Amino acid sequence: ANPPTPARSTRRKRAEAALLECELQFKALLEGLGVGLAFTDRDDTFVHVNPRLAELTGYTCQEMLGKTFCDLLVDQRDWPWIEERMRRRLVGITEVYEVRLHRKDATHFWAEVNAVPFRDSAGEIVGSLATFSDITDRKEAFEALRRQREFLEQVIDTDSNLIFTRTRDGIFTLANKALADLYQTSPGELLGRPLSDLISNNAELESILTIDRKVIDGGVVQVDQEVPVRDPRSGETRWYQSIKRPLLSPDGRESQVLAVFSDITERRRHENILRALVEAGYPVCAAVAQP
Numbered sequence: 001a002n003p004p005t006p007a008r009s010t011r012r013k014r015a016e017a018a019l020l021e022c023e024l025q026f027k028a029l030l031e032g033l034g035v036g037l038a039f040t041d042r043d044d045t046f047v048h049v050n051p052r053l054a055e056l057t058g059y060t061c062q063e064m065l066g067k068t069f070c071d072l073l074v075d076q077r078d079w080p081w082i083e084e085r086m087r088r089r090l091v092g093i094t095e096v097y098e099v100r101l102h103r104k105d106a107t108h109f110w111a112e113v114n115a116v117p118f119r120d121s122a123g124e125i126v127g128s129l130a131t132f133s134d135i136t137d138r139k140e141a142f143e144a145l146r147r148q149r150e151f152l153e154q155v156i157d158t159d160s161n162l163i164f165t166r167t168r169d170g171i172f173t174l175a176n177k178a179l180a181d182l183y184q185t186s187p188g189e190l191l192g193r194p195l196s197d198l199i200s201n202n203a204e205l206e207s208i209l210t211i212d213r214k215v216i217d218g219g220v221v222q223v224d225q226e227v228p229v230r231d232p233r234s235g236e237t238r239w240y241q242s243i244k245r246p247l248l249s250p251d252g253r254e255s256q257v258l259a260v261f262s263d264i265t266e267r268r269r270h271e272n273i274l275r276a277l278v279e280a281g282y283p284v285c286a287a288v289a290q291p
Contacts, residue, residue, distance in 0.1 A: 036111075036132030039118060044069045044086045044128070053132055056111070058104035073101045089117050089128045098135065110139040153187065162229075162240065162261035165247060168213050170195035170205075173256060183232060212244070212257045221245040226264065238265040 036053030040046055046064045054061045057073060064072060069086075070079045078099065085097065094116045102108050115130040156163045157177040165174040175190040183190070183198055199205045215222050222244045228237045240261035247258040 038064075038069075038130050038132070039127060040069060040086075040130070041127040042090060042125075044083075046072070047127065056103075056109065056132060056134055057101070063104075075100065075102060085115065086128065089115055090125055092117050092125065098139075101132075109134055109136045111135065157187070160263070162263075163259070164190075165256045165258045166195065166212065167256050168209075168216050170209050170212070182229070215244045215257050216246050216255045219246050226268075227261070229261070238263060239268050240264060 034052065036056050037050040038046055038053055039048040045066060045068050049061050049064045051061065054064060057064070059072070070082055074082050082099065085095070088095065096112065096114045098110060098112050100108055101111050112133045112135045113130050114133075115128050117125045118127045118129040120126045153176070156174075159176060160178055161176075162179040162182065163174075163176040164172055164179050166172045171192060171194055172190045173192075175187045177187055180187045180190055195208065196205055199208070211222070211225075214220075222242070225242045225244075227240055227242055229240055230237050241264045242259060242261050244257050244259045247256050
């Protein structure tokens with residue numbers, strides 16, 4: 001082999017310096033990430049962690065090295081689930097999941113974990129690379145919304161009126177027990193279903209949706225519309241007085257219609273009886289006034 005020339009030696013030194021600089025920049029990037037980061041081997045043992053993950057967990061980086069993910073951060077009841085995640089990684093599966101982790105001081109936080117298989121230069125999977133984001137605030141906000149929705153559902157389920165919300169396309173986003181009972185289903189089963197599942201007459205369906213869209217687009221409350229509703233349980237047509245108003249969806253992106261239907265069948269029946277008596281010439285006012 002030819003001995004290295006000064007020019008070749010210089011090029012090699014420059015390449016080595018560039019590689020070292022690249023490694024330092026990469027390390028600085030890892031250390032400065034706003035999310036926790038960890039390399040684990042095939043046994044899920046920490047090989048490298050960045051300062052942000054140490055900050056999230058309350059351990060020092062040195063304390064975490066050589067410990068397994070499950071032993072250090074995961075509740076024992078969740079070990080089988082986490083071990084299955086690691087097995088998936090070792091066969092090349094990338095995934096994002098949420099898990100409740102515990103800190104050194106025994107407090108807990110929720111993390112979103114984005115985990116990918118980590119391969120060596122030969123392409124063999126030697127472990128896992130994962131980022132950890134603290135999503136505790138998001139989870140708590142979601143839980144608060146869930147509790148509020150459950151409370152709202154309990155409130156409206158005690159009401160005998162038909163109460164629901166639906167989109168401009170007729171998709172139910174909320175339904176109370178009275179409405180679900182009418183259609184012999186449950187409130188949960190109605191969610192996400194289109195009105196067309198309940199009304200087969202196309203002309204009637206389009207008429208209802210047209211009114212819904214006028215309420216949504218016009219931003220006005222519609223009161224006192226009397227509408228017939230066929231009870232599928234008995235085949236009887238019952239009359240309801242409806243109130244509809246526009247309502248923003250929880251994410252504020254879409255307007256929906258909120259509706260309350262009050263059963264006025266008996267009232268209409270009494271009105272029809274009185275009307276028939278009047279038309280027959282019966283002295284209704286006198287009869288009503290008598291004790």
